[in-house]
Amino acid sequence: MTTQRPSPKKSLLDLGYVLPEAPSPVASYVPAKRVGDLVYVSGQIPLSDGVLLACGRVPDEVSERSAFEAARQCALNALAVLAAESSQGLDGVAEIIRLGVFVQCDSEFTGQPAVANGASELMESVFGSEGRHVRAAVGSISLPLNAPVEVELLARMHPE
Amino acid sequence: MTTQRPSPKKSLLDLGYVLPEAPSPVASYVPAKRVGDLVYVSGQIPLSDGVLLACGRVPDEVSERSAFEAARQCALNALAVLAAESSQGLDGVAEIIRLGVFVQCDSEFTGQPAVANGASELMESVFGSEGRHVRAAVGSISLPLNAPVEVELLARMHPE
Amino acid sequence: MTTQRPSPKKSLLDLGYVLPEAPSPVASYVPAKRVGDLVYVSGQIPLSDGVLLACGRVPDEVSERSAFEAARQCALNALAVLAAESSQGLDGVAEIIRLGVFVQCDSEFTGQPAVANGASELMESVFGSEGRHVRAAVGSISLPLNAPVEVELLARMHPE
Numbered sequence: 173m174t175t176q177r178p179s180p181k182k183s184l185l186d187l188g189y190v191l192p193e194a195p196s197p198v199a200s201y202v203p204a205k206r207v208g209d210l211v212y213v214s215g216q217i218p219l220s221d222g223v224l225l226a227c228g229r230v231p232d233e234v235s236e237r238s239a240f241e242a243a244r245q246c247a248l249n250a251l252a253v254l255a256a257e258s259s260q261g262l263d264g265v266a267e268i269i270r271l272g273v274f275v276q277c278d279s280e281f282t283g284q285p286a287v288a289n290g291a292s293e294l295m296e297s298v299f300g301s302e303g304r305h306v307r308a309a310v311g312s313i314s315l316p317l318n319a320p321v322e323v324e325l326l327a328r329m330h331p332e
Numbered sequence: 333m334t335t336q337r338p339s340p341k342k343s344l345l346d347l348g349y350v351l352p353e354a355p356s357p358v359a360s361y362v363p364a365k366r367v368g369d370l371v372y373v374s375g376q377i378p379l380s381d382g383v384l385l386a387c388g389r390v391p392d393e394v395s396e397r398s399a400f401e402a403a404r405q406c407a408l409n410a411l412a413v414l415a416a417e418s419s420q421g422l423d424g425v426a427e428i429i430r431l432g433v434f435v436q437c438d439s440e441f442t443g444q445p446a447v448a449n450g451a452s453e454l455m456e457s458v459f460g461s462e463g464r465h466v467r468a469a470v471g472s473i474s475l476p477l478n479a480p481v482e483v484e485l486l487a488r489m490h491p492e
Numbered sequence: 493m494t495t496q497r498p499s500p501k502k503s504l505l506d507l508g509y510v511l512p513e514a515p516s517p518v519a520s521y522v523p524a525k526r527v528g529d530l531v532y533v534s535g536q537i538p539l540s541d542g543v544l545l546a547c548g549r550v551p552d553e554v555s556e557r558s559a560f561e562a563a564r565q566c567a568l569n570a571l572a573v574l575a576a577e578s579s580q581g582l583d584g585v586a587e588i589i590r591l592g593v594f595v596q597c598d599s600e601f602t603g604q605p606a607v608a609n610g611a612s613e614l615m616e617s618v619f620g621s622e623g624r625h626v627r628a629a630v631g632s633i634s635l636p637l638n639a640p641v642e643v644e645l646l647a648r649m650h651p652e
Contacts, residue, residue: 196589199445200452201467205429209487210527212430215468229439269525270532274470279549282638285519291518307521308644310594311634312469318442324468328527329370359605360612361627365589367530372590375628389599434630474631478602484628492565 173185217319246323403450406483538638566643625643
């Protein structure tokens with residue numbers, strides 16, 4: 173007997189998260205663009221209710237742990253954008269394809285993968301094996317609004 | 333009564349721009365690659381007639397305003413590459429999907445979105461709502477040839 | 493009379509390279525993800541038998557030449573990942589579409605294109621004109637595990 177996976181929304185709730193409102197872009201671009209079954213999502217920063225969860229450089233101004241949580245918030249925001257792209261909300265997401273993760277850090281920091289896991293692990297928690305994705309995680313000298321992390325995303329949607 | 337949108341080429345001219353020659357890559361790669369209806373465009377730097385419009389780091393060596401104009405030049409170069417991919421030139425472009433924008437800056441600069449708008453606003457001016465795209469804009473410690481900005485692009489083309 | 497191009501695997505051998513084992517991701521993500529005929533490959537660092545070929549910043553800690561070789565190793569690792577995605581191994585690769593190349597460097601270094609050529613030239617050597625791709629090459633303040641280069645890749649595969 174197989175147990176069915178809970179819905180992505182239920183998985184989020186079980187983890188103690190509520191899908192935020194999709195954040196508005198901070199400049200002249202759109203949050204998401206659909207091409208066939210693919211949806212590209214703009215780089216997300218860790219805004220929560222309009223305020224950055226953390227500000228500054230990893231690890232001297234923002235700890236690796238806080239940056240991990242910030243990466244997760246970026247991912248939550250990306251999920252909110254994705255959900256808004258489908259009439260079925262998160263259930264419309266077929267799989268996560270790629271994350272691009274930029275970590276604002278000093279020149280000695282080499283823990284970008286650990287920070288980016290904040291975003292990656294959320295995807296697997298919410299979507300199971302369909303949430304597993306490819307990834308590029310790199311250091312950045314500075315990011316918009318002094319965010320410690322920025323995450324962009326590519327996903328495949330179920331046909332409407 | 334509806335007014336028809338002017339052609340992308342006309343829009344460019346109305347803005348006072350002339351489409352440049354598609355720049356040659358500065359190394360072992362190609363300017364564009366087509367996969368089905370999508371065209372990927374290599375990272376463009378703000379070359380104009382073979383010379384960089386500006387050189388160096390934002391904001392101490394290159395002002396935010398100059399970097400905005402440099403980003404627009406990168407975008408113009410990307411449009412030149414796109415136009416060369418279609419027998420219809422710019423009219424062959426169906427929509428702009430994504431821009432990746434890298435800004436050479438110091439560790440205190442957080443205005444990457446404002447700089448990237450130089451590229452993003454051109455796209456909307458030229459293509460209207462089809463020019464609106466997703467975007468990732470990040471800081472970079474240094475860029476090829478000491479360019480202040482590099483812009484890569486993904487577009488969807490009309491079938492030939 | 494036309495001469496047939498040697499197979500990608502033969503081309504690699506002729507160049508003196510052996511396809512490595514596909515490296516395991518260093519965190520919570522997968523090496524490759526297939527969407528239709530496209531395969532996205534995660535950012536690769538220059539691991540060879542589990543050890544980085546070089547460590548540190550270009551050019552003071554890692555010479556431009558060593559970084560070029562490191563970029564080639566990243567590309568070899570990406571090819572190993574691609575080969576594992578097809579029942580035909582490297583012969584299953586139809587074309588290389590895009591490379592994203594991040595070079596860990598100081599703020600004065602502007603030779604990212606020369607470093608990235610280590611990856612780009614390998615693709616052309618192995619796949620001929622199908623190996624030619626678009627590219628974004630940028631500087632990065634720091635990279636995972638202190639790698640001097642990280643390379644991500646997008647390729648199109650032959651239908652299985």
